[in-house]
Amino acid sequence: MAKVDRRKFLKTAGAGGVGAAATAVAAPAIAQSAPEIKWRLTSSFPKNLDTIYGAAETFAKAVAEATDNKFQITVFAGGEIVPPLQAADAVTNGSVEMCHTASYYFWGKDPTFAFGTAVPFGLNARMQNAWHYEGGAIDLMNKFYAKHKIYALPAGNTGAQMGGWYRKEINTPNDLKGLKMRIGGFAGTVLQKLGVVPSQIPGGDIYPSLEKGTIDAAEWVGPYDDEKLGFQKVAKYYYYPGWWEGGAMLHVFTNTDKWNSLPKSYQAIVRSAAALANTTMMAKYDVQNPAALKRLYAAGAQLRPFSEPVLDACFGAANEVYAEYSAKNADFKTTYEHMKAFRSDAYLWQQFSENGYDTYMMIQQRKKTL
Numbered sequence: 001m002a003k004v005d006r007r008k009f010l011k012t013a014g015a016g017g018v019g020a021a022a023t024a025v026a027a028p029a030i031a032q033s034a035p036e037i038k039w040r041l042t043s044s045f046p047k048n049l050d051t052i053y054g055a056a057e058t059f060a061k062a063v064a065e066a067t068d069n070k071f072q073i074t075v076f077a078g079g080e081i082v083p084p085l086q087a088a089d090a091v092t093n094g095s096v097e098m099c100h101t102a103s104y105y106f107w108g109k110d111p112t113f114a115f116g117t118a119v120p121f122g123l124n125a126r127m128q129n130a131w132h133y134e135g136g137a138i139d140l141m142n143k144f145y146a147k148h149k150i151y152a153l154p155a156g157n158t159g160a161q162m163g164g165w166y167r168k169e170i171n172t173p174n175d176l177k178g179l180k181m182r183i184g185g186f187a188g189t190v191l192q193k194l195g196v197v198p199s200q201i202p203g204g205d206i207y208p209s210l211e212k213g214t215i216d217a218a219e220w221v222g223p224y225d226d227e228k229l230g231f232q233k234v235a236k237y238y239y240y241p242g243w244w245e246g247g248a249m250l251h252v253f254t255n256t257d258k259w260n261s262l263p264k265s266y267q268a269i270v271r272s273a274a275a276l277a278n279t280t281m282m283a284k285y286d287v288q289n290p291a292a293l294k295r296l297y298a299a300g301a302q303l304r305p306f307s308e309p310v311l312d313a314c315f316g317a318a319n320e321v322y323a324e325y326s327a328k329n330a331d332f333k334t335t336y337e338h339m340k341a342f343r344s345d346a347y348l349w350q351q352f353s354e355n356g357y358d359t360y361m362m363i364q365q366r367k368k369t370l
């Protein structure tokens, strides 16, 4: 560009032509960094768990909208293209690019997977978010997930779950002995120490098993999801809290090669979309659960808190399990100690913040002044 022309150009730009000039220069770069991509995401959940399954849809929709539909992620329900509990394997071996799942489903491969979702007496939803987003857990967990060719981002939370449905009351730790209970994964191992006989039964088979008495108790999620399965008709004692799922987090898993192949801008969009799904799913539960709890109560559910002796026995058993796994698995030990240090400070602060405020407000709720 000749000197005179250049001066003229700058003058034009200064007079208001910046936008036009920037567009002209930037357009080719944008075209290069916004390729058309079509990916598949397999969910570990059925469509009737609309809050959890819906988080994957929220995620995929946000990615499509932010990229003008250039990056399209098709969501498949559990079992449509991959069995629900093989979602992580499908990502690891690259047969799908992504899945939406609960990482603790894969604790049998390595118990360290449990920390991504929830562990007995672990973190509540807000703490699980803080630990992941700002407490270092996203990086820490991804060092572990990378061994399975997985890059994981938080994408949903159920909040604290309920402790399940029981055909008889559980008053003391002794009442747990011989109890046949539908409860999955890590929590099952803890309860086994107290004499519970845990079993993993798919959602659709729980009701008939409770009705026939093949099992004595079953945990699922919380009021909104439990209501659909009708447990109050066959096991009316509805216990709380679900101490094994104080804030169960879901994740979007991406195959690491596929993740690295994405333009940086798409990676940023995926991060934001996953964070949106994370917030939206929790909000949906917080809107749906109160109404469902009222309906369940009206339909005969008997709400019962676990007694302190029962919780103390479970807490002790959980700590034994943590010690046992820590002694034989270095990743588990590192992650457990990281979470434990965070948990201690988080509960220090929440005594003064939310818990202090909420306690007063819950008294008002019981007085019906709200």
Ligand code: CA
Residues within 6 Å of the ligand: 161, 219, 220, 221, 245
């Ligand atoms: Ca559960």
